[in-house]
Amino acid sequence: MNKFRKINKFVFSGIWFLDPPKDISVDGWRIDNVIQYTDVVITLYFGIVVLAMLYFIIKYRARPGHKAVYDRGDTKKHVGITLGMGLLVFLSIDVVIEGMSFKDLNEAFWNFPKGDDVVQVEVMPQQFAWNFRYAGNDGTFGTEDDLIPSQNQMHIPVNKPVVIQIAPYDVIHSFYLPNFRIKIDATPGMINTMWFQATETGQFEIACAELCGNSHYRMKGYLTVESEEDYNNWLQSLDEEGPEDEWEDEDDENPTRWGWAWKEAI
Amino acid sequence: MNSHNEQSFVSKYIFSMDHKVIGKQFLWLGIFFLLFGGFQAMLIRWSLSNTMEPLPWWLLGDILYQNSPVGAGIIGPDAYNQLFTMHGTIMIFWAITPILIGAFGNFCIPLQIGAPDMVFPKLNLISFWTMFLASVVLLMSYLLPNGTAAGGWTSYPPLSTPVGGIPGLGQVFWILALTLAGTSTLMGAINYITTIVRLRAPGMDYFKMPLTIWGLFLTSILNALFVPIIAAGLIILLLDNVAGTQFLIAGGKATIPGGDPLLYQHVFWIFGHPEVYILILPAWGVVSDLLSVFSRKPAFGYKVTAICMCTITAFSALVWGHHMYTTGMSPLLGKTFMFLTLLISIPSAIFFFNWLGTLWRGALQFDTPMLFSMSVMWVFGLGGLTGLYNATITSDIYLHDTYFVVGHFHYTMAASVMFGAFAAIYFWFPKMFGRQMNSKLGKVHFWFSFIPLNMVFFNMMVMGYAGHHRRIFDPTEYEFLAPVLGLNNLMTTFAFILGAAQGLFVLNFAYSLLKGEKAEQNPWKSATLEWTVDYPIPHGNFAVVPSVYHGPHEYSHPNVKERDWISQSEPMPT
Numbered sequence: 001m002n003k004f005r006k007i008n009k010f011v012f013s014g015i016w017f018l019d020p021p022k023d024i025s026v027d028g029w030r031i032d033n034v035i036q037y038t039d040v041v042i043t044l045y046f047g048i049v050v051l052a053m054l055y056f057i058i059k060y061r062a063r064p065g066h067k068a069v070y071d072r073g074d075t076k077k078h079v080g081i082t083l084g085m086g087l088l089v090f091l092s093i094d095v096v097i098e099g100m101s102f103k104d105l106n107e108a109f110w111n112f113p114k115g116d117d118v119v120q121v122e123v124m125p126q127q128f129a130w131n132f133r134y135a136g137n138d139g140t141f142g143t144e145d146d147l148i149p150s151q152n153q154m155h156i157p158v159n160k161p162v163v164i165q166i167a168p169y170d171v172i173h174s175f176y177l178p179n180f181r182i183k184i185d186a187t188p189g190m191i192n193t194m195w196f197q198a199t200e201t202g203q204f205e206i207a208c209a210e211l212c213g214n215s216h217y218r219m220k221g222y223l224t225v226e227s228e229e230d231y232n233n234w235l236q237s238l239d240e241e242g243p244e245d246e247w248e249d250e251d252d253e254n255p256t257r258w259g260w261a262w263k264e265a266i
Numbered sequence: 267m268n269s270h271n272e273q274s275f276v277s278k279y280i281f282s283m284d285h286k287v288i289g290k291q292f293l294w295l296g297i298f299f300l301l302f303g304g305f306q307a308m309l310i311r312w313s314l315s316n317t318m319e320p321l322p323w324w325l326l327g328d329i330l331y332q333n334s335p336v337g338a339g340i341i342g343p344d345a346y347n348q349l350f351t352m353h354g355t356i357m358i359f360w361a362i363t364p365i366l367i368g369a370f371g372n373f374c375i376p377l378q379i380g381a382p383d384m385v386f387p388k389l390n391l392i393s394f395w396t397m398f399l400a401s402v403v404l405l406m407s408y409l410l411p412n413g414t415a416a417g418g419w420t421s422y423p424p425l426s427t428p429v430g431g432i433p434g435l436g437q438v439f440w441i442l443a444l445t446l447a448g449t450s451t452l453m454g455a456i457n458y459i460t461t462i463v464r465l466r467a468p469g470m471d472y473f474k475m476p477l478t479i480w481g482l483f484l485t486s487i488l489n490a491l492f493v494p495i496i497a498a499g500l501i502i503l504l505l506d507n508v509a510g511t512q513f514l515i516a517g518g519k520a521t522i523p524g525g526d527p528l529l530y531q532h533v534f535w536i537f538g539h540p541e542v543y544i545l546i547l548p549a550w551g552v553v554s555d556l557l558s559v560f561s562r563k564p565a566f567g568y569k570v571t572a573i574c575m576c577t578i579t580a581f582s583a584l585v586w587g588h589h590m591y592t593t594g595m596s597p598l599l600g601k602t603f604m605f606l607t608l609l610i611s612i613p614s615a616i617f618f619f620n621w622l623g624t625l626w627r628g629a630l631q632f633d634t635p636m637l638f639s640m641s642v643m644w645v646f647g648l649g650g651l652t653g654l655y656n657a658t659i660t661s662d663i664y665l666h667d668t669y670f671v672v673g674h675f676h677y678t679m680a681a682s683v684m685f686g687a688f689a690a691i692y693f694w695f696p697k698m699f700g701r702q703m704n705s706k707l708g709k710v711h712f713w714f715s716f717i718p719l720n721m722v723f724f725n726m727m728v729m730g731y732a733g734h735h736r737r738i739f740d741p742t743e744y745e746f747l748a749p750v751l752g753l754n755n756l757m758t759t760f761a762f763i764l765g766a767a768q769g770l771f772v773l774n775f776a777y778s779l780l781k782g783e784k785a786e787q788n789p790w791k792s793a794t795l796e797w798t799v800d801y802p803i804p805h806g807n808f809a810v811v812p813s814v815y816h817g818p819h820e821y822s823h824p825n826v827k828e829r830d831w832i833s834q835s836e837p838m839p840t
Binding site for chain 2: 079
């Protein structure tokens with residue numbers, strides 16, 4: 001799938017000489033692809049510009065006997081050429097990446113999965129931790145049997161689509177999964193939605209990408225991707241432990257909508 | 267203008283109404299804050315690669331942070347957040363804006379359009395002293411017991427309100443200082459626009475103005491339109507901070523319903539995106555002119571360049587949403603903003619090719635201003651092209667709020683604009699101070715700026731591509747960031763070289779000011795009007811109002827014999 005990665009390595013053996021974190025998502029390749037296509041074309045254009053500049057520096061340097069050619073570059077031909085080059089850049093870079101991006105948004109990132117198969121999680125970040133909430137057996141949020149794991153611990157099953165809905169308690173945070181190439185802001189007063197699907201099991205990091213205060217730098221969570229069986233066992237263990245919802249007592253006055261009703265169909 | 271000859275010291279040099287003096291005042295202020303903000307960048311780099319280690323003596327470790335809660339001379343997480351907040355704020359509003367817009371706007375506009383002064387000299391005076399007041403308020407915030415603002419240069423609420431948990435009055439001082447600075451900018455903008463519209467010398471049509479003037483003109487229009495918008499945003503933020511209102515507070519910390527933090531983001535970026543162009547347009551103009559001067563041929567496609575700059579100015583007001591792709595924006599809006607953003611690459615590419623066209627078949631003279639101008643082509647080329655990743659929604663979902671964005675905007679705003687400013691300083695220094703800056707030292711300054719700068723800002727983008735998110739006090743916190751730590755240390759080393767190189771500039775500036783070689787009237791053989799008057803230029807500028815016969819870039823014209831330029835105020839021989 002990563003056809004551009006190959007070209008990329010070939011053309012400039014990876015101009016971003018560090019690799020991004022390992023992609024363990026179903027759709028992360030789409031983002032890698034659009035980045036790598038952009039890498040190739042901008043390297044090409046920037047290379048042409050730099051070569052032209054170097055050539056001009058050598059060929060047209062001021063020296064005895066060399067005179068500049070009086071040329072205002074305002075003839076129809078000149079203007080046509082620069083306009084043409086501007087359009088060429090637009091068509092070869094912008095139009096292509098816009099097409100790729102729109103396609104990916106429609107097919108993947110903004111095409112939310114539906115059905116019983118979907119794992120639903122509510123996320124409520126606060127300064128400086130991540131709270132997660134699972135609907136429990138009744139499949140409805142905001143009820144007695146909601147499951148709330150200890151802070152910063154999110155578990156999901158592998159190879160199943162996961163939809164999160166996120167709203168913070170206090171300030172703006174951003175739920176960032178480097179291994180999935182995605183992030184979504186958590187803004188007080190609104191519920192945002194994002195979905196992803198893991199292809200590998202393991203433990204991965206969740207980072208806060210939006211400055212949220214002095215401990216922003218260590219607002220870290222862990223995403224454990226596990227087999228469906230392990231995941232169900234984990235949910236079961238939460239059920240037995242009972243909820244650890246430190247917010248529950250305040251629910252009446254607390255307008256965070258923690259345990260809000262799931263917003264259907266985006 | 268006769269009375270101007272008998273002025274006291276105070277009215278001549280301190281509360282002056284002469285645009286040249288005010289321009290120099292802005293230059294001093296800008297250079298002071300450039301060094302101040304630059305020093306903060308050094309502290310940031312130290313903290314990033316030597317987290318929680320005491321500052322060395324050469325970063326004033328024996329003086330700074332002595333009462334730090336994490337140990338004497340050590341930058342803790344609170345101090346780190348304050349540092350990057352103030353570094354961004356100072357570099358944008360107190361360094362770039364005063365140097366390019368304040369200093370060169372004031373100095374160049376009347377001289378290049380053939381006017382005796384700004385149209386409102388008193389407003390000009392008030393503009394500078396408002397900026398001075400803003401600077402005092404800003405600097406006072408460093409004396410507050412809990413330190414300065416720490417919410418980032420964007421100061422998103424609710425973090426920047428009392429519910430955000432940042433102690434002290436730093437944010438309030440930040441808002442007041444920025445509002446005052448905005449007021450100063452607005453007064454300047456009104457003055458510049460009116461001066462350019464009303465006071466052009468006979469014959470100076472819009473399409474005969476130097477491109478520097480075009481850049482400053484468009485910048486001023488953007489300032490006049492969008493500074494009031496950020497002022498509105500700052501005022502509601504101030505009310506939330508001091509008056510107990512909750513316009514921008516929602517969620518669990520809100521006690522009154524109806525507030526919306528997203529409102530501030532829209533207001534901020536409606537101003538914030540044009541702000542990027544506010545900063546870069548004067549630099550584009552300066553570079554377009556200087557490339558022509560030092561290539562000894564007219565600016566290629568002058569009129570097309572000017573029209574492209576106008577187009578970009580118009581578009582800059584329509585694309586703010588691309589800063590907010592991850593806020594949960596509606597798909598229709600997101601796609602619209604993406605399309606509009608990508609459209610900007612057409613005019614940008616066209617005028618970039620015009621720059622190349624200017625060099626093509628010229629006779630290139632590599633004086634210091636030319637080196638800096640050509641380096642703007644390099645850094646702006648890279649900065650502009652890497653903007654594509656951020657304009658595209660899908661790649662931005664990954665790269666947003668990472669060091670990729672930090673690297674990108676340092677290329678476009680910091681590197682392009684500062685190199686444009688350095689080009690301008692080296693170029694106009696002889697007209698401002700009557701002496702030449704040392705050319706050898708200037709070239710050393712150039713190379714020791716250009717190479718380390720790329721090593722820092724390019725690697726920022728590499729780190730961002732590797733996933734490193736922004737505003738992280740201690741990158742060792744995350745396992746996935748382990749691969750970038752080596753690069754982090756390398757960048758710090760180059761950042762220190764870059765910082766030290768600015769010492770060469772200060773040295774050169776101070777030495778040339780006092781002992782530099784006396785400059786001739788027109789050392790660069792430039793065709794624009796400011797070079798037709800002798801230093802020191804009297805208050806009132808031109809003894810006789812000049813008449814303008816042709817465009818600003820008549821170099822190597824075949825009709826002109828014996829020299830390769832003809833001033834705008836000389837009729838073209840036939």
